[in-house]
Amino acid sequence: MANLYLIDKPFADSALGLAREDPDAEVVLLQDGVYLSVEPLLAARKKVYAVERDVERRGLSSKIGNDVKLIDYHQLVDLLFANKVLNFA
Amino acid sequence: MANLYLIDKPFADSALGLAREDPDAEVVLLQDGVYLSVEPLLAARKKVYAVERDVERRGLSSKIGNDVKLIDYHQLVDLLFANKVLNFA
Amino acid sequence: MAQRRILFTINHAPFGSIHYTEGLRAVVGATSGIDEHEVDVLYLGDGVYFALRGVDRSDTLKYIDTLAQAGRKLKVERESLQERGIAHQDLAPDVEVIPRSAVRDLIAQADFTAGF
Amino acid sequence: MAQRRILFTINHAPFGSIHYTEGLRAVVGATSGIDEHEVDVLYLGDGVYFALRGVDRSDTLKYIDTLAQAGRKLKVERESLQERGIAHQDLAPDVEVIPRSAVRDLIAQADFTAGF
Amino acid sequence: MAKLGILLTAGPFQFENWETAVNIADAALDKGHEVEMFFYLDGIYNPNRHQTFPDLPTLPKDRFAKLVERGAKPIACGVCVRARGQKGEDYIDGVPVGGLPDFAQILSDVDQLVTL
C-alpha cells in the first residue's frame, strides 16, 4: 500500500516536497496539477499518474512524458481504494 | 501618475515580474499579497504599499519592513483615483 | 459617459477555474454597451496555458470568434511562455505572442484593466 | 462503523480564504460523532502562516480551545516554516513544530486525510 | 465492494472540483462501490435545482441528481447552507441538509476519503 498523493496546483509546493521525500509515495496529478513539473518526482523514482481527461482538455497530451501514466476515473478509483490517500486537491 | 499594481498572492509571479520592470510601477499588496517578499521590488526602487488591516490580522506588523508603507482604505482610495490601476487581485 | 479602452488580463489557467471562459465573456460583454468600448485580451502567468494548440475551446469558441471578427487577437506574454517552457510550435495559430515591452504599451493605452 | 484517525492538513493561509477557520470547524466536527474519531491538525505550506504569534484568532479561538481541552495541539511543519523564513520566536506559544519525518509518522498513523 | 467518502468544499461552475468529484463518484458507482458525499462551505451551492444555463446541456444539478439516482448519498452542511442564505427546499431530491455530525458519520462509514 502506497501513500497516494492527490495533487492540484495550489498546494503543489508542500505536497511535492512531502511526496519526494516519502519512500512510500505515489502521485496523482489532477485538475491544474497536470501543469506541474514532475522531473523531481521522477528523479526520486516516484510513480506518477495524471488524470487523462485533465491532461487532454488542457492540450497537454503530447507534452506530458511517457513516464507519467495517464489514468481514467475507473483506474483512479482502484488506486484510491488500494492505497492511503493524501489529499492535496 | 503611476501604474498602481494591486497584487494578491495567486497572481504574484507575473504581476511582480511586470511591476519590477515597469519604470512607472508602484505596488499595493493586499489580502494574501501581504505575505509576498518585496525585496526585488525595493531593490528596483519601487514604492510598495500594503493594506494595514490585511497586515495586522495576519500578525505581520512587526515583520513587515519600514520601507513598506502601511495604508488604510481611505489612502487606498486616494491612490486608486490618482493612478492607473493594474488589477492583480 | 465615454468610450474606454480596457485591458483584460487572464491570469487563471484553464480549466481549474472558470475564469478562462467567463473572462472572455466579460470581454465581449464590455463591447456590448452603447459606448462600444475598445478591448485588449492579454494572457499572463499561468493564463498563457490557454494559448496551447490542443486546448479544448468548446466553451470559449464563440467569444474568440466574436473578438476575431472585431479584429481583436488574443495576446500572450512571451516571458510567461518562456518561464513555462512553452515553445512557439506548441501554440495555437491564432494567438499573438508579445514581449513584456509591448505589454507595457498595452497598459499605457488602457484606461482600465480587469483581471481574470 | 469504526473510530478513525484523521489527519487534517491546512494548506491555505489566513485570511485569503475561509479554510483556515472552517477547516478547524470540520476538525472539531469530526470528533462530534458517535465514534469520537481521533484527529490531528497539521499546517503545511502557506498554511503555516496561521502559526504566527500575532494572527487574529477571533474566528478560530473556540475551535482551538476545544482541541486543546482534548489534548490536541496544532502541529506545524518545520520545513514549511523554514522555507518562509519564519523563526521560532515568531510563533504562537501553543503550536508544536514538527520535522517532516514526524509528518510521515502522522501520515502512517492516519486512516484518512482531509485537506483544507 | 467498498465505500468512498467525498468532501466537496467548492461550488459549481467557479472551480473544476465539482466535476472531479462527480467523475470520481460516477466511476466508483460503475464499479459497484457505494458513495457518500458531504457538501461543505461553497460546496453546498452544488445541488441547487433551479440552475439554468442555456449553453450547457448538462448542469451540475443534473449530474448530482444522476448520482443520487444511482444510489450515492449526499448530505449538506446546514450551517453553511444557512450562512449562504440557501434553502434545502431548493435542492434536488435526495440531498438532505444536515451537519458536521453527519460528516463524522461518513468518516465512520467509508473505506476511503477524498477531499476536493
Next chain:
Amino acid sequence: MAKLGILLTAGPFQFENWETAVNIADAALDKGHEVEMFFYLDGIYNPNRHQTFPDLPTLPKDRFAKLVERGAKPIACGVCVRARGQKGEDYIDGVPVGGLPDFAQILSDVDQLVTL
C-alpha cells in the same frame, strides 16, 4: 468627486475579496465619491438577504445593504444568477439583476475600475 467601479467575482465567506470590496467601497463613499458595483460569477451570491450565521454579528448582506443605503449602486449578472439557481427576489433591496451591458455601462460611467 469621482466614480469608482468594482467588479466582484468571488462569493461571500469563502474568500476575502468581498470584504476588501466593501471596505474600499465604504472608504470611497466616506470621501464623497460614487460607487458602482458589478457582481459577476460567484460574486452574485453576496447580496442574499437570507444569510444567517449566529457567530457573526455582521454578515456580508448587512455590509452590502449598508453600502446601498449610502448610495452605492450594485447590479448582478443575470446569466450568473440563473446558472447558480439564485433568484433576484432573494436579494437585499437595491440590487437589481442585469447583464453584461450593465457592466459595459459601468465602464462608461466610472473614473477607475477595481476587480476583485
